[in-house]
Amino acid sequence: MRKVTFSQEFFKYLFLLVLVVSFSSTYAQEDATSEEAKSEETAAEQTEESAVPGGDPAKGKELFNSLCAACHKPYSDAVGPALHGVTERREMDWLYEWIKNSQALIKSGDQQAVALYEEWNKVAMNAFPQLSNQDIDDILSYVEQPKPEPKVAVAAEATTGEAQSGGGISNEIVLGILAFVLLMLSVILILVNKTLNRFAQANGIEVKDDKPKGKPIWVAFAENQFLVLSTVIVMLLVVAWYGYGGLMSVGIDQGYEPIQPIHYSHRIHAGENQIECKYCHSSARVSKHSGIPSLNVCMNCHKQIAEVAPETQAKGEQEFNVDYNAEIQKLYEATGWDPQTQSYSGESKPVKWIRIHNLPDFAYFNHSQHVTVGQIECQTCHGPVEEMEIMYQDAPLTMGWCINCHRETNVKMEGNEYYEKIHEELAKKYGVEKVTAAQMGGIECGKCHY
Incomplete structure (x- = not known):
């Protein structure tokens, strides 16, 4: 009908108007942010000026x-x-x-x-x-350069400052006005629609009803035996599928990401600073367990590093909601270190770390056998640790996952006299040049269960 067509066209143009205003305000904010960035670059260049004549x-x-x-x-x-x-x-x-x-x-x-x-x-x-x-x-x-200030929420501050100074209208105000106008127009259209219907009834004009008449949909569905049977079968399959998946996921902690008592950023340490995993987890080379690094290992560096760079601190607060400097102070409190006197008080506190990777007691796994003998990188099992702000379990660590790895991984024979003695015989037996861990007996039950 005519009144319906008019309503649809009106809402379409109003929606386009809202989009245009939103994009315009977004571009304006980006321009303001870019201008702020330019001013910051200029300030940074001024900061880099030499405080000592002739110094670089x-x-x-x-x-x-x-x-x-x-x-x-x-x-x-x-x-x-x-x-x-x-x-x-x-x-x-x-x-x-x-x-x-x-x-x-x-x-x-x-x-x-x-x-x-x-x-x-x-x-x-x-x-x-x-x-x-x-x-x-x-x-x-x-x-002698001035101490740089952390950059926190520059764009937000610029936008807020502009709004407070009266230099422009914020996006919230514009969108609020448009929402109010849209609400008022919707009410007006409803009232106009009711008025037109009353006017038509008063003049004996029949208003066409476009709604189809027939059986309710649930009645039509119940009378169709094929649809009922098909629906029941599909529902049973869905329940069985998700039920089986739920039972098979019991004890699998893939994605487990607990919050530790002291925040440790693997992204900064293993990623940006390129600290080798086995520097902190040194027992992984010679022991079954990788071990939890003692706080003395942390203090090897953090005796000198009492605070992070301002840009790193700002990034932690903005992206990860972490105050790195406060976390370093937690480390000092746990070890009893006084950064002012550069000495230990002798009053240390235990840190209750939360274990992330935890195999069942009946499953045997030896880190030294994989790290030292197998020369397997830590990321093979633990994922891209150098990219993790908060450490989480990357792999499922199921029996099937381990067996597939043993079937696909070739054993490194170079420099290993034990493997060199049997490599030739096994290579002849299986008709291959390189022998996998499975062909060496890596999928026998007794290898992992005892």
């Missing part, structure tokens, strides 16, 4: 990371004092002598050198005679 912060950063970062931090104390502001506290000529050979300066009786040596528990500073004055200028130029 970029070269200084490389030298600092390779020579100084083990004992010093730019903005906080470590084994040695924080270096930011050192050019204001000391003269440049004195700094040249101290950095190149601090012990010689102490033995000469220099009061500043002796006082600094005693203040920091008489810990001898390494000598760097290979550094030129220009190299030292570069290092000092790097550490």
Whole structure:
């Protein structure tokens, strides 16, 4: 009917209007974000300007990371004092002598050198005679840069600031107005429709009813025996399929991702910093179990790393809702480490880690046999660990999964005298060049069950 056609056309054009306004506001926000990014880049370039005349912060950063970062931090104390502001506290000529050979300066009786040596528990500073004055200028130029602020929700702040300053109308206001207009027009159309029907009835005009008349659909379905029988069979198959799948998934924890008492990012450690898995899980080389790394292993690095880079901290807060610096403080609390005095208090606390990969007691698995002898990469069973922010169980770890791996994996014979003795006979027996773990007896029941 005419009134129905009019309603459909109206809603179509109104919907297009909403889309146009939404895309326009989105592009405007992207432009604002890009302008904010440009201003941040300009600010970053200004920050990179040398704080020491003639110094290059970029070269200084490389030298600092390779020579100084083990004992010093730019903005906080470590084994040695924080270096930011050192050019204001000391003269440049004195700094040249101290950095190149601090012990010689102490033995000469220099009061500043002796006082600094005693203040920091008489810990001898390494000598760097290979550094030129220009190299030292570069290092000092790097550490004297202003401390960068973390970038958190830049786009959101820009949008909020614009709305508060009256420089534009926010998306929420525009969409709210459009929603209100749409609601009002819908009410008006309903009232107009009722008025037209009443007007037609008053003038004796018959209003055509487009609704089909006939049996209710459930009555027609019940009278058709073929449809009833087919539906029952399909329902039984669906129940059997999902019931079987549910029973077969009992005890399978694939995807298990518990929250640990101290957040540990494998993405940062194994991914960005490329720390080898077996550096922390060292017992995987020689033991049945991979082992939980002791907190002393963590402190090998985190004695010096008390806080992460601002950009890393901002990414953790925005994408993963994690405060990395707070997690490092949890580690210090558990080990009893005081970053200010650079010493242990002797009051440590246990960390109740939650185990993720847990095989049944009747299944035997030896890490050293796979890692050391088989030379299998950790990612084969544990998945892309270097990409995981939160560790989870990647593989199902079922018997079928293990057997398929034994059937498909060739045994590495090089450098293994035991395998070299029987490799030739097994290769002849199976008519192959390389023997799989299954052909070596890797699918016998007694290999994994005892």
